[in-house]
Amino acid sequence: xxxxxxxxxxxxxxxxxxxxxxxxxxxxxxxxxxxxxxxxxxxxxxxxxxxxxxxxxxxxxxxxxxxxxxxxxxxxxxxxxxxxxxxxxxxxxxxxxxxxxxxxxxxxxxxxxxxxxxxxxxxxxxxxxxxxxxxxxxxxxxxxxxxxxxxxxxxxxxxxxxxxxxxxxxxxxxxxxxxxxxxxxxxxxxxxxxxxxxxxxxxxxxxxxxxxxxxxxxxxxxxxxxxxxxxxxxxxxxxxxxxxxxxxxxxxxxxxxxxxxxxxxxxxxxxxxxxxxxxxxxxxxxxxxxxxxxxxxxxxxxxxxxxxxxxxxxxxxxxxxxxxxxxxxxxxxxxxxxxxxxxxxxxxxxxxxxxxxxxxxxxxxxxxxxxxxxxxxxxxxxxxxxxxxxxxxxxxxxxxxxxxxxxxxxxxxxxxxxxxxxxxxxxxxxxxxxxxxxxxxxxxxxxxxxxxxxxxxxxxxxxxxxxxxxxxxxxxxxxxxxxxxxxxxxxxxxxxxxxxxxxxxxxxxxxxxxxxxxxxxxxxxxxxxxxxxxxxxxxxxxxxxxxxxxxxxxxxxxxxxxxxxxxxxxxxxxxxxxxxxxxxxxxxxxxxxxxxxxxxxxxxxxxxxxxxxxxxxxxxxxxxxxxxxxxxxxxxxxxxxxxxxxxxxxxxxxxxxxxxxxxxxxxxxxxxxxxxxxxxxxxxxxxxxxxxxxxxxxxxxxxxxxxxxxxxxxxxxxxxxxxxxxxxxxxxxxxxxxxxxxxxxxxxxxxxxxxxxxxxxxxxxxxxxxxxxxxxxxxxxxxxxxxxx
Amino acid sequence: xxxxxxxxxxxxxxxxxxxxxxxxxxxxxxxxxxxxxxxxxxxxxxxxxxxxxxxxxxxxxxxxxxxxxxxxxxxxxxxxxxxxxxxxxxxxxxxxxxxxxxxxxxxxxxxxxxxxxxxxxxxxxxxxxxxxxxxxxxxxxxxxxxxxxxxxxxxxxxxxxxxxxxxxxxxx
Numbered sequence: 009x010x011x012x013x014x015x016x017x018x019x020x021x022x023x024x025x026x027x028x029x030x031x032x033x034x035x036x037x038x039x040x041x042x043x044x045x046x047x048x049x050x051x052x053x054x055x056x057x058x059x060x061x062x063x064x065x066x067x068x069x070x071x072x073x074x075x076x077x078x079x080x081x082x083x084x085x086x087x088x089x090x091x092x093x094x095x096x097x098x099x100x101x102x103x104x105x106x107x108x109x110x111x112x113x114x115x116x117x118x119x120x121x122x123x124x125x126x127x128x129x130x131x132x133x134x135x136x137x138x139x140x141x142x143x144x145x146x147x148x149x150x151x152x153x154x155x156x157x158x159x160x161x162x163x164x165x166x167x168x169x170x171x172x173x174x175x176x177x178x179x180x181x182x183x184x185x186x187x188x189x190x191x192x193x194x195x196x197x198x199x200x201x202x203x204x205x206x207x208x209x210x211x212x213x214x215x216x217x218x219x220x221x222x223x224x225x226x227x228x229x230x231x232x233x234x235x236x237x238x239x240x241x242x243x244x245x246x247x248x249x250x251x252x253x254x255x256x257x258x259x260x261x262x263x264x265x266x267x268x269x270x271x272x273x274x275x276x277x278x279x280x281x282x283x284x285x286x287x288x289x290x291x292x293x294x295x296x297x298x299x300x301x302x303x304x305x306x307x308x309x310x311x312x313x314x315x316x317x318x319x320x321x322x323x324x325x326x327x328x329x330x331x332x333x334x335x336x337x338x339x340x341x342x343x344x345x346x347x348x349x350x351x352x353x354x355x356x357x358x359x360x361x362x363x364x365x366x367x368x369x370x371x372x373x374x375x376x377x378x379x380x381x382x383x384x385x386x387x388x389x390x391x392x393x394x395x396x397x398x399x400x401x402x403x404x405x406x407x408x409x410x411x412x413x414x415x416x417x418x419x420x421x422x423x424x425x426x427x428x429x430x431x432x433x434x435x436x437x438x439x440x441x442x443x444x445x446x447x448x449x450x451x452x453x454x455x456x457x458x459x460x461x462x463x464x465x466x467x468x469x470x471x472x473x474x475x476x477x478x479x480x481x482x483x484x485x486x487x488x489x490x491x492x493x494x495x496x497x498x499x500x501x502x503x504x505x506x507x508x509x510x511x512x513x514x515x516x517x518x519x520x521x522x523x524x525x526x527x528x529x530x531x532x533x534x535x536x537x538x539x540x541x542x543x544x545x546x547x548x549x550x551x552x553x554x555x556x557x558x559x560x561x562x563x564x565x566x567x568x569x570x571x572x573x574x575x576x577x578x579x580x581x582x583x584x585x586x587x588x589x590x591x592x593x594x595x596x597x598x599x600x601x602x603x604x605x606x607x608x609x610x611x612x613x614x615x616x617x618x619x620x621x622x623x624x625x626x627x628x629x630x631x632x633x634x635x636x637x638x639x640x641x642x643x644x645x646x647x648x649x650x651x652x653x654x655x656x657x658x659x660x661x662x663x664x665x666x667x668x669x670x671x672x673x674x675x676x677x678x679x680x681x682x683x684x685x686x687x688x689x690x691x692x693x694x695x696x697x698x699x700x701x702x703x704x705x706x707x708x709x710x711x712x713x714x715x716x717x718x719x720x721x722x723x724x725x726x727x728x729x730x731x732x733x734x735x736x737x738x739x740x741x742x743x744x745x746x747x748x749x750x751x752x753x754x755x756x757x758x759x760x761x762x763x764x765x766x767x768x769x770x771x772x773x774x775x776x777x778x779x780x781x782x783x784x785x786x787x788x789x790x791x792x793x794x795x796x797x
Numbered sequence: 798x799x800x801x802x803x804x805x806x807x808x809x810x811x812x813x814x815x816x817x818x819x820x821x822x823x824x825x826x827x828x829x830x831x832x833x834x835x836x837x838x839x840x841x842x843x844x845x846x847x848x849x850x851x852x853x854x855x856x857x858x859x860x861x862x863x864x865x866x867x868x869x870x871x872x873x874x875x876x877x878x879x880x881x882x883x884x885x886x887x888x889x890x891x892x893x894x895x896x897x898x899x900x901x902x903x904x905x906x907x908x909x910x911x912x913x914x915x916x917x918x919x920x921x922x923x924x925x926x927x928x929x930x931x932x933x934x935x936x937x938x939x940x941x942x943x944x945x946x947x948x949x950x951x952x953x954x955x956x957x958x959x960x961x962x963x964x965x966x967x968x969x
């Protein structure tokens with residue numbers, strides 16, 4: 009679009025035609041205040057704070073609704089404007105309580121900032137302020153009516169942004185209020201966007217309210233531990249007796265892949281970390297058959313000794329390892345290295361929720377065909393087959409809705425269920441639950457593959473005409489179906505793909521080789537290439553997958569099983585007796601169904617309590633930063649290293665620390681005192697920062713980047729908190745062996761309010777589930793009453 | 798969005814079916830529908846709101862938002878005769894306050910209240926556009942102008958009588 013040039017406060021600005029004046033000014037650093045304006049949402053012009061003087065227009069104009077025009081001359085900070093803004097503030101403050109000292113928003117309140125700036129502290133109103141009691145609208149959302157300044161941001165973000173439409177404005181004039189959709193409570197997706205977007209403290213969150221003040225927290229930006237989208241969340245932290253506690257999650261600075269979006273899990277469900285059942289002491293099974301607390305020394309010695317015994321007497325093939333889809337890439341990599349190098353086994357697997365192996369195989373050799381999560385927000389056309397992103401990938405759903413709303417993207421949906429995103433779909437196709445494979449055949453031109461109708465023919469027609477199509481598919485597609493799907497897509501110009509899985513680092517677990525037949529980077533175990541050079545002796549026949557391990561255990565053939573951050577006994581309905589002859593070591597936060605069967609339980613840190621990287625389901629690599637801390641737990645990384653050490657392995661061969669570089673900290677005083685910082689940046693950018701500890705995950709990241717070509721991303725950008733693209737592997741996975749390969753995918757079927765075993769320990773998710781159950785039960789009771797009367 | 802079982806008379810339901818089709822935006826039919834529904838049912842009950850929201854394809858919350866904006870839309874039953882006395886400036890100068898007080902006294906109810914027999918309800922309203930003939934009042938859709946307390950009594954009496962008449966008519 010053509011650019012226009014105009015003048016603001018004597019400064020020449022050029023911006024594309026159609027840009028709003030407020031955006032154009034903000035872009036060049038001229039701040040125009042606004043309560044109601046919010047980028048990406050519809051325009052409201054309700055708060056009148058953005059008033060500016062535009063030459064030749066008699067009245068002050070709202071910058072949030074004025075598109076820039078050629079030659080426009082604008083003033084944004086004259087006495088007249090200051091006076092106008094001050095007067096607006098006086099009106100807004102007319103009924104606003106002065107409870108800033110106890111208000112959650114105090115210190116980060118936009119109204120407070122404006123009042124400081126324009127000084128409308130004294131009021132000429134003689135009317136009494138009307139107080140209303142605070143209302144609880146849901147386990148998450150509280151509403152403090154007198155604080156509301158009626159900017160309608162919450163109404164718009166809930167309706168337009170979330171497509172939930174749970175908030176509205178009732179009454180008129182000074183009696184206007186924000187109202188929830190079910191008279192006195194909300195029935196919604198509990199995402200908390202309304203709270204986050206509220207410029208004042210009118211909407212507050214059940215999780216955070218009255219707990220602290222914003223300036224008393226430390227803030228660490230890290231990655232959410234729940235679904236496969238991998239949103240960035242900034243955690244508000246506070247020191248407590250037993251470590252550092254998380255009290256808030258948001259992403260107000262809009263950094264990261266998700267902008268300011270977070271769902272209920274990212275925003276509130278970090279509370280599992282403080283659950284009363286959290287393990288903080290190692291447990292060892294005593295001769296009386298009971299698990300009892302033990303010291304770290306005792307537990308690690310015992311576990312290491314027994315694992316070494318099993319390995320030395322029965323061989324590595326009699327040991328199984330089950331990894332996690334929520335641990336970091338470094339931990340996953342280290343775990344498989346430990347399994348293969350120290351235990352000498354390929355019996356390693358994890359709970360798979362998507363068939364990445366087949367996806368990698370299908371995409372091998374094709375450049376730029378794997379989509380990022382960002383692509384869902386910019387692609388001109390999207391085909392969504394299977395999955396229900398609203399429930400399973402809330403950020404993806406947000407991106408798709410936003411893309412349709414703001415860019416008029418064409419969304420095509422094929423699903424067996426009535427998913428919510430059908431509302432945004434340009435065209436849709438209902439297919440039978442077993443019709444996903446057939447759908448691809450049909451799209452590719454085989455009329456017999458699906459019971460076609462006129463509408464399905466039209467659907468096929470538009471899809472096949474699309475250029476730059478983004479194809480998103482759920483775990484309905486596995487194995488050969490993925491090949492067929494990708495082959496079909498490769499026939500369309502510039503189509504990109506993304507495979508949707510269920511957990512935060514499901515992709516990383518597969519990428520890092522938590523697979524019985526594949527090394528990191530999907531390198532077959534039979535041809536270990538660079539891994540053989542690095543690791544030395546490696547078992548070269550494929551190992552047992554997760555199900556086969558438990559089968560072997562029930563036959564008495566599995567001497568030991570090492571489970572890291574996973575609960576297979578519950579997930580796969582394993583009969584508890586199956587493990588009676590197996591020495592079981594479990595690392596977890598809680599005494600799960602698997603952990604209660606263990607001989608040694610090691611209390612582990614969660615993703616918010618460690619550093620490393622994770623890969624979301626689209627292949628975006630992001631940095632995880634240690635935020636919280638809990639006395640008594642250790643990271644899985646440390647536990648693996650310590651266990652290897654107890655088994656007699658050399659930790660330096662597992663994690664290459666303390667070699668190559670000496671800690672050169674530069675000059676710390678005088679004119680060059682900043683040198684140490686600059687030097688550290690340079691070292692980090694060149695993968696040379698000193699690795700002084702055997703528990704330094706970056707030592708393993710170095711190794712990953714050296715051995716797995718897909719992970720060679722810009723280290724400095726990664727450390728700065730950007731999402732970096734991994735590329736699909738260039739290795740060709742052997743087709744012959746993959747024919748008999750079982751994909752082993754078990755979809756987690758999580759909803760917005762569940763998150764596997766972890767979700768069960770989140771009290772906020774529990775509360776939300778409970779309130780929904782009681783409410784629907786209550787509604788059912790009223791209906792039955794109506795019938796009877 | 799079609800409705801399987803309507804709570805309205807078949808004539809009104811047919812009218813609604815047409816109404817939603819004649820505007821470029823479906824929801825433009827909302828206010829007229831609410832007014833017609835209120836005329837038929839006396840007020841906008843939860844059932845009315847549910848059905849109208851369904852007919853237009855918006856949320857019930859959205860429907861309530863609009864209802865709460867307009868004072869002439871009500872969610873509580875009014876009397877059979879809804880007496881609306883204007884007390885804006887022209888009427889006020891010509892004695893509207895006395896008329897309103899008189900209403901309160903004769904009917905024995907206050908603003909926005911209904912007589913126990915459900916016959917009358919009273920409301921103080923803003924300008925009804927009869928400034929030239931103030932003080933004025935509106936009873937249901939009929940205007941009564943240049944009112945005095947005596948005139949008003951006659952109006953109320955007429956209302957009572959017509960109900961009695963109707964009652965007789967239906968018995969016969």
